[in-house]
Amino acid sequence: MSGLSLFAYQAGSSASGSDRFLQALFDGTSLGARYALVVLGFVIIYRATGIINFAQGGFVLIGAYLTYNAMETWGVPFYPAIVVSMALTALLGVLMQRSILQLVFRESAGAVAWLLAWAIASYHEQGSWASFLIGLVVGAIVFVLVRKVELRSGGGKLNELPIFGAVMVTIGLLFVIEEIVPAVWGVNDLTLKDPWGIGAFRPGGLTIGHDKLWGIGFAAAALLLFVLVDRYTKVGIAMRAIHFDQEAAVAQGIPTGLAYAVAWGLAGAVAALAGTIEASGPNFSGALVVIAFLAFPAMILGGFDSPLGAVIGGIVIGIAQSMFLTYQPDWLGPGFDRVGIFIVMIVVLMVRPYGLFGTPEVRRV
Amino acid sequence: MARTNHRMVTDYKDDLRLFGTPWKRFGLVVMIAAFVLIPFKPDTIEFLFLPETANVTLDAFLDLHILALAGVFAIGAIGLNLLTGYTGQISLGHGVFVGAGAYLSAYLGTEYDLALQVLLPAAAILGFVIGGLVGPFALRLRGSYLVVVTLGLVVVGTWIFKEWRSVTGGHNGRSAGDVEPAIGPINFEELSLFGREFTSGQGMFWLIWAVVGLSALLVKNIVRSRTGRALQAVRDRDLAAEVIGVDPSRYKTLAFAISSSLAAVAGALYAPLQDFLTPGGLTEAGGFGLLMSIQFVAIIILGGLGTIYGSVVGAVLIGTLPEVVNAVTRRTDLPGIAGDGFSSGLLTVDQLNQVLFGLAIAVVLLIEPRGLAAVWEKFKLYLRTWPFTR
Numbered sequence: 239m240s241g242l243s244l245f246a247y248q249a250g251s252s253a254s255g256s257d258r259f260l261q262a263l264f265d266g267t268s269l270g271a272r273y274a275l276v277v278l279g280f281v282i283i284y285r286a287t288g289i290i291n292f293a294q295g296g297f298v299l300i301g302a303y304l305t306y307n308a309m310e311t312w313g314v315p316f317y318p319a320i321v322v323s324m325a326l327t328a329l330l331g332v333l334m335q336r337s338i339l340q341l342v343f344r345e346s347a348g349a350v351a352w353l354l355a356w357a358i359a360s361y362h363e364q365g366s367w368a369s370f371l372i373g374l375v376v377g378a379i380v381f382v383l384v385r386k387v388e389l390r391s392g393g394g395k396l397n398e399l400p401i402f403g404a405v406m407v408t409i410g411l412l413f414v415i416e417e418i419v420p421a422v423w424g425v426n427d428l429t430l431k432d433p434w435g436i437g438a439f440r441p442g443g444l445t446i447g448h449d450k451l452w453g454i455g456f457a458a459a460a461l462l463l464f465v466l467v468d469r470y471t472k473v474g475i476a477m478r479a480i481h482f483d484q485e486a487a488v489a490q491g492i493p494t495g496l497a498y499a500v501a502w503g504l505a506g507a508v509a510a511l512a513g514t515i516e517a518s519g520p521n522f523s524g525a526l527v528v529i530a531f532l533a534f535p536a537m538i539l540g541g542f543d544s545p546l547g548a549v550i551g552g553i554v555i556g557i558a559q560s561m562f563l564t565y566q567p568d569w570l571g572p573g574f575d576r577v578g579i580f581i582v583m584i585v586v587l588m589v590r591p592y593g594l595f596g597t598p599e600v601r602r603v
Numbered sequence: 604m605a606r607t608n609h610r611m612v613t614d615y616k617d618d619l620r621l622f623g624t625p626w627k628r629f630g631l632v633v634m635i636a637a638f639v640l641i642p643f644k645p646d647t648i649e650f651l652f653l654p655e656t657a658n659v660t661l662d663a664f665l666d667l668h669i670l671a672l673a674g675v676f677a678i679g680a681i682g683l684n685l686l687t688g689y690t691g692q693i694s695l696g697h698g699v700f701v702g703a704g705a706y707l708s709a710y711l712g713t714e715y716d717l718a719l720q721v722l723l724p725a726a727a728i729l730g731f732v733i734g735g736l737v738g739p740f741a742l743r744l745r746g747s748y749l750v751v752v753t754l755g756l757v758v759v760g761t762w763i764f765k766e767w768r769s770v771t772g773g774h775n776g777r778s779a780g781d782v783e784p785a786i787g788p789i790n791f792e793e794l795s796l797f798g799r800e801f802t803s804g805q806g807m808f809w810l811i812w813a814v815v816g817l818s819a820l821l822v823k824n825i826v827r828s829r830t831g832r833a834l835q836a837v838r839d840r841d842l843a844a845e846v847i848g849v850d851p852s853r854y855k856t857l858a859f860a861i862s863s864s865l866a867a868v869a870g871a872l873y874a875p876l877q878d879f880l881t882p883g884g885l886t887e888a889g890g891f892g893l894l895m896s897i898q899f900v901a902i903i904i905l906g907g908l909g910t911i912y913g914s915v916v917g918a919v920l921i922g923t924l925p926e927v928v929n930a931v932t933r934r935t936d937l938p939g940i941a942g943d944g945f946s947s948g949l950l951t952v953d954q955l956n957q958v959l960f961g962l963a964i965a966v967v968l969l970i971e972p973r974g975l976a977a978v979w980e981k982f983k984l985y986l987r988t989w990p991f992t993r
Contacts, residue, residue, distance in 0.1 A: 290747050402693055403968045405750065406904055409897060410968075413961025417954040531885045531893075534751050542747060570766070577762040580755040584740065587752055591743040599745065601842055 257443035262564040263557060268450035270556020271457035275512040276533040277540065277548040278461060279505040284542045285481045286501035293334070293408040294509055295530025296415030301327045301510025302517035302526060303423050306430055316433045320514050324507040331506025332499045334411065420524050427521040434518060453515045460511055461549055464504070468545065473500050481543065532559075532576060535583035541596020550594065555579050619827050638812055642667060642805035663930030664923050667804035668876075673922030674811035675873045680902040680914040681818045682865025687900070688909035689826055690858040691838030692741060696753035697899040698883070699760030700730050700863035702891030704870025705779070705880050710770045712782030712874065719786050722871050723814075730867025731860045738859030742852050757885065757893050764882035764891065776881035776890075779874035784810060792875075811872055818865055819911050825861065826911075834858055888953070901964050907976025916975055924963070925956045 276298060283291040304326050308319035434449035468474040476497045479487040488494055516526050536555040540547025562575035592598045612618045622628045644665055663669070683697045704726035711717045711725065737756065741749055764771045771777055784791045784807060791806035825831050833854050836844035841851040870891075874880060883890020898921055906917025932952050971977050 284747070290750065402746075402750075403904070403972045405747070406900065407965045407968050410901075410961040410964035413957050414965075417957045417961075421954065525886070528886050531754070534754055538748065538751050571762070574762070577758055580758040584752060584755050584759075587744060587748065588740065591745070591748065593748075 254443060258564060260442075261444055262560045264444065264446060265450070266557030266560030267553055268447075268454055268556070269560060270536070270553035271454040272512065272515060272529070272552075273533045273536040273556050274549045274552030275457045275460060275508060275515065276529055277537045277552050278464060278545060279508040279512065280533070280537050281540075281543060281545055281548050282464070282477075282501050282505045282508065286477045287404075287498055288481075289404045289408065290542070291408045291502075291505065292405065292530075293411040293415060294505065295527045296412045296419075297327055297331060297506050297509030298513040298516065298530055299419050299524060299527045300330065300415060301506075301513035302430075302522060303419055303428075303513075304510065305514045305517070306423070306428050309430065316430070320511065323514060324510040327510035328503040328507040331502040331504075331509075335499050335502035336495075416524070416527060425524065427523045428517075429521045430514070430518050432518070432520055449518060453518075456511060456515055460508055461545065464508070465545055467504070473497060477501055532579065535579040538583045538593055539586055541593030543597055544593075544595035547593060547595035555582065558582050621823065638809070638816070641665065641670070642801070642808050659930050660927055663927045666923075666926060667802075667808045669923050669926045670919070671804070671807045671811045671876055672873075673919045674808070674815045675869045675876060676898070676902060676922040677815045677915045677918035678811075678818045678869035678872070679866045680899055680906070680918045681815070681822050681911055682862040682869070683899050684903045684906075684908065684911065684914045685822050685825065685834070685865075686858045686862035688903055688907075688914075689831065689838060690834045690855060691841075692855055692858060693746075693750050693900075694741075694753045694756075694859075694862075695750055695893070695896050695900060696737075696756030696760065697862075697866055698891040698893070698895030699756055700733060700866035701870040701873060701895065702760060702764055702880075702882070703733055703863075704730055704867030705874040705891070706764065706771050706777075706870075707867070708871035708874040709777060709779035709782055709880055712779065716783075719784055719810075719871070722782075723868055726867040726871035727864045730864035730870075733867075734860040734863030735856055737863070738856035739852070741859065742855055753896075754893070757896055761882050761884045761890070761892050765884075771880070771882060774882065776879055778878065779880055780878040782875040784872070784875040786810075807876055811876070814868065814872060815915065818868070819915065822861075822865075823911055830854070830857070888957075898960075901960070903974075905963065905967050905974055907974030910974075910976040913974055913976035920975075921960070921963075924960065928952060928956050928959060 276294070279294045279297065280290060283289065283294070301323050304323035305316075305319050308314040308322040309316060312319075312322075314322055434447075434452050437448045439446040439448075468478065473496075476487070476492045477500070479490070479492055480494055480497055484494065512529075513526065516522070516529055533552070536551040537548065538551070539554055540549070540551025559575045559579050562578035566574050566578070586593070612623075617623060622631050647662055679697060679701050683694065686692050686694055707726050707729050708722045712722055717725075741752065744752055765774050791810040792803040794801040794803075794806035794809075826834070833844070833849045834857075836847070836849050837851045837854050845851055881890040883892030883895065885893050888894055902917035902921045903914050904917075905920060906913030906915070929952055932955065967974065
């Protein structure tokens, strides 16, 4: 657990009571900033399309590995590599949305793309053109078959995929991505060469790591940028309009498909940034996907559809986790901090069923 | 005189009949025959006219232990379908209730030598109580919020499984091998009837699939009764249900309790079948963590929400998938798959399993959002209206 184990070395440092508290506070804020970034990805997609994108964890993973790929394979320096990774992950998000969830090119792109990927991958591994050709032929056959079934069952009425169905599809995609990533990049730990080092400011008894400050800074910048896009650009306004009332938005001529695609693209870019920050310690592995699950309490706390909620939820949950880690009694067992944040989430939901900043659903008889 | 149409329903009693048409009665006979006869299949299946891959696939698919495991999944899935398919409450935490039943059965079965006639009711009661306690938490939550809270249930549940070491054996798990799957004098692992000895695979198959049949009957009876209609009213529009006098809180809690009760029963059978229990977690494979819960949701979605036979079909498909993939990759050479751990491959078998599982969910949902049950219904409609079918 690359990023999350950053706490490990602080448990040993015995400091005075108030220092210990302040340190936990700072660590929590830094962790919270990372959560906020992951949550922002969830929020962007939820606001536009109304689904929780479980595949977001997969995007985080792919983002981290693409940054690695850009640095190692293509020789790009760290900061441009982040941009490359964000752009590529955004592209992947858009493609996924268009081909799979929007169901636009469903018959063709979906089946063929996956099988092509399979064929290319096996070509890469075994060096035979035969497997590539087989992949192509199988892809073509699947395409024709799906096409036929499609025509018979009355064409594109598949947009009726219910919300929960769409959520399940993203869970399915998460499973696929989680396994494709080690297939491409291997299962061993990789490193982004520790771009921010282990330097730290030490005011008083505290340790304020440079890497953590960078993480907080990036998260703040990304959140600010998103708020600006959301408020002042046409696409942002379109996304908000769709969230407010989809039918009215369509009637007003707002291109919903485009807005959905942009939302997935933005979420992909944010995820790539989150993944890179998460992976920026000494080393990282596929296990960092877990941050997407641990970010759920933060998302719930803030409410699904509020970027401000993402920030506050992230930081509150980050601090809560850090406090659990510092002050939990031993008998609760190792790793209780991760359980504790879910308990906090459940308690908050008992009081406020739509989170702190979520929009309550108005129901009329 | 037109010929009698068996689909025509003239009164309410007819509408409620389980096996009202000759075809349905025929289906019942087929099911009973399959139940009795499948354990007598030969050890290895060789159809000469089939290619080897197909034989291997069929062989793995009909493995009795795997089919019994699929039966365990079917019991849990039938329960989850009552909650999700008929009451509209989504739960990603079903695996935790299975775990509760399994640990109960392993603990009581090992420490106190209790047999299934005690363990199964005990698990059912435990599941009912836990479900009844958890259910109220879900009452105020809707849609996606409920999904994430049930995810929290997985986290808290697996944490308890890990920390309550005296009962669960902690992180490394505990053995359940000493639990005897016996009802009274009949031990299903060493079954002998009419002077004939049966293998444990055969015995467990009969035991578990008999429980599947009973659970299906139970849920079907709930669904076609007053309670079931109330549940479906809550699912379709709970506000409207409240207006006509159905108390949504009461029925949602009831659905949670019954569904987790069935899950715990499935768990109580899972323990003696698997012989070893590990707690699982959010991202760990195995155990009663998120993966198992997602498997349950995948089963009912693949099979079709709000149909009981759909849950069973889905459970058989999802439950046997890993073993079939295992067998096929072990016995044949697929490009890019590391079969036995020696040859280098792109994906290991476990990874391939995960990928196929994920793809199965995504593809089935995209092609037919209402699951395999809808495919079957369409097929029946096709036959019924033939030759006027498009």
